[in-house]
Amino acid sequence: MTEPDFYQTIAQPTTAEFKDKGSRFLAYAFPIANADQFKEKLQQLKKEHPKANHHCFAYRLGIDGNNFRASDDGEPGSSAGKPILGQIDSKKLTDVAVVVVRYFGGTLLGVPGLINAYKTATVMALQLTPTIQKPIEVLYELQFDYTRMNEVMTLVKQMDCSIANQQQQLFMLLTIGVPKARLDEMLYRLKDMHYVSVRKV
Structure with a gap:
């Protein structure tokens, strides 16, 4: 099932x-x-x-x-x-x-x-x-340099992800909810962004 x-x-x-x-x-x-x-x-x-x-x-x-x-x-x-x-x-x-x-x-x-x-x-x-x-979401934590904020946010929006948490230190720490239906696509796209480290929460 x-x-x-x-x-x-x-x-x-x-x-x-x-x-x-x-x-x-x-x-x-x-x-x-x-x-x-x-x-x-x-x-x-x-x-x-x-x-x-x-x-x-x-x-x-x-x-x-x-x-x-x-x-x-x-x-x-x-x-x-x-x-x-x-x-x-x-x-x-x-x-x-x-x-x-x-x-x-x-x-x-x-x-x-x-x-x-x-x-x-x-x-x-x-x-x-x-x-x-509502889409069932899987939480992921993204870490990246804040100069890349626009590119990351554009992708987050395109994929209809929700933002669960956002912290700015020396770098950006973003916790997002990725709709399950788009998970493979999102992870594939994130792989291309070498400056983002991705961790499942």
């Missing part, structure tokens, strides 16, 4: 609301690059909704499928986090988080009702944001 060259994520943050028997479920879907970014956003939502009964969530990161978390935040086991994650996965998304904030309306919904509410709120939020394809 060949590995994909692209992954699917969402374009921008969205919010949707679902109501059932007086309970309000506010779903916040947003793109994330790492777990720290998620934690920041979760803290922010807890500050915005201090009176909410639950802040349930799920997120998935990376492309190997191993980096994910789901939390029921006090709801019955697997009635919130799992249905939220299930919707992220059914759309084959990654680098995405969804937090569903619940205000209890006084009537118990039961586990099937909760599963339905968290699932529906998540579906609604994910439907509101376009799904985008």
Whole structure:
């Protein structure tokens, strides 16, 4: 099986609301690059909704499928986090988080009702944001004399690489993300640039 060259994520943050028997479920879907970014956003939502009964969530990161978390935040086991994650996965998304904030309306919904509410709120939020394809990137570190900056940057742009880090000392140190689909071509082109030392990160 060949590995994909692209992954699917969402374009921008969205919010949707679902109501059932007086309970309000506010779903916040947003793109994330790492777990720290998620934690920041979760803290922010807890500050915005201090009176909410639950802040349930799920997120998935990376492309190997191993980096994910789901939390029921006090709801019955697997009635919130799992249905939220299930919707992220059914759309084959990654680098995405969804937090569903619940205000209890006084009537118990039961586990099937909760599963339905968290699932529906998540579906609604994910439907509101376009799904985008992003290239899977491989990180490389380039080291070169800064007088060569223009030539290197021209190539980086041509190959649609992203810049992860840039340091200028006596020489330039550039960490770039090379789209997997263009990796062979990029390495071939870099080989011609004898003044650039290339190291996989």
